[in-house]
Amino acid sequence: MNLNTLEELSMKQRIIYEIFNKNPLSIFSIQEITTKIDEENKKISKRTIYRALEKLINIKKIYCNDFYKGMRYFQLVENNYCFMVCKKCKQKKCIPLNKEKIKYDQEKFKIKGMGITLYGICKNCKTKSS
């Protein structure tokens, strides 16, 4: 049995996966996922959302980033990206990385996704403090 398939997802789990799929560069907190579901008028309980996220993590479709001060964020795995997080206002930015720029040997190492988080001070906060 191939555990990495989407076929085994329930309808509700698929709806949640689609949220990620439609916003491939976005990172979502639980709250943001809940809001998206409400916007689409889909009725999914928080409990089901948690279970769906767990499932999607298990089949390696999304992963959980323990982002800042214990806040959990979720992100599509098939992405090469770089996060920039402001330490003051917690504003987060996602910058895609160019695959061609990363040199790697496909035979020895198959990149399935990656994430880098950079912490710093954003332009707004820098202006305020100076």
Ligand SMILES: [Zn+2]
């Ligand atoms: Zn800031």
